[in-house]
Amino acid sequence: MSRLKNKTALITGGNSGIGFATAKEFLEQGATVIITGRSQAALDQAKQALNGQVHTILSNTSNLSDIRTLAKQVQQITPRLDVLFVNAGIGKFAPIEAVTEEHFDEQFNTNVKGAYFTIQELLPVLNDGASIILNTSISAHTGMATASVYSATKAALLTLARTLSTELLPRKIRVNAISPGPITTPIFGKMGITSEQIDSFKTSIQSQVPMGRLGDPAEIARVATFFASDESSFVLGAELIADGGMITL
Ligand SMILES: NC(=O)c1ccc[n+]([C@@H]2O[C@H](COP(=O)([O-])OP(=O)(O)OC[C@H]3O[C@@H](n4cnc5c(N)ncnc54)[C@H](OP(=O)(O)O)[C@@H]3O)[C@@H](O)[C@H]2O)c1
Helix, strand or coil, rough: CCCCCCCCCEEEECCCCHHHHHHHHHHCCEEEEEEECCCCCHHHHHHHCCCCCEEECCCCCCCHHHHHHHHHHHHCCCCCEEEEEEECCCCCCCCHHCCHHHHHHHHHHHHHHHHHHHHHHHHHHEEEEEEEEEECCHHHHCCCCCHHHHHHHHHHHHHHHHHHHHHHHCCHHHHHHEECCEEEEEHHHHHCCCHHHHHHHHHHCCCCCCCCEECHHHHHHHHHHHHHHHHHHHCCCCEECCCCCCCCC
16 A cells, blocks of 8 residues: 555546545555645545545636646645646537537636646656656547547547657656546536436446446546556556446457
């Protein structure tokens, strides 16, 4: 239980779902953890539910001025970071005819622009040899109808794992991507669809997973721990697909 001993990690969107499960796992593995989110109440609730060295920063990743102050806020807690899990994200689905500029901008601003400038802004406080982990999605590989914008945002992150790994070689910073399949998290309730639609969406997706179930956030947290730890010291620019076989079988 000490794979991340003496490491400090920042997890964006750490108050819920995969980010929260990863915060829990990182803490259990001995890390000091900072979680960010866009609601102080949600951050406080998450902090209460976590045990160990956990700190919170209120920061909206779709707001560039919030990102611009993130490094300073981090430095009020710790001088340097060893791990950055770029996890905050949203998913909205609509056929192309119904996609509005708002739908497009909201997802690109959060999932791509937010991710990109978070990395840029935190680079000065990342230790050489740090690990950056991007939370993408198997949607980056599939042609699911109504997912054109969401999938494009996740595909953008996949290329970032490779280009930034090359750019950051001199600092030995490794950038890797996790592509989860469907995972049971609150994200489904934030898509602007009814609970009946959520249930039928989940049932339909579940039937496409060879393992016959949705994943648990803790299963993605363990993948993140591998990338965060020195166990993955020779792995960079890589993608690990954790999807119960959905696109791989
Ligand atoms: N669940 C899946 O099936 C699945 C599959 C593949 C990939 N993913 C990816 O996994 C990541 C985590 O999603 P999840 O499933 O764990 O969903 P979640 O439970 O909704 O967690 C998303 C987290 O991101 C935060 N967030 C969203 N927009 C933000 C913003 N503008 N600024 C700061 N924080 C923001 C959320 O905060 P709030 O609590 O305020 O909303 C929440 O903490 C996302 O990038 C998602 O695309 C999920």
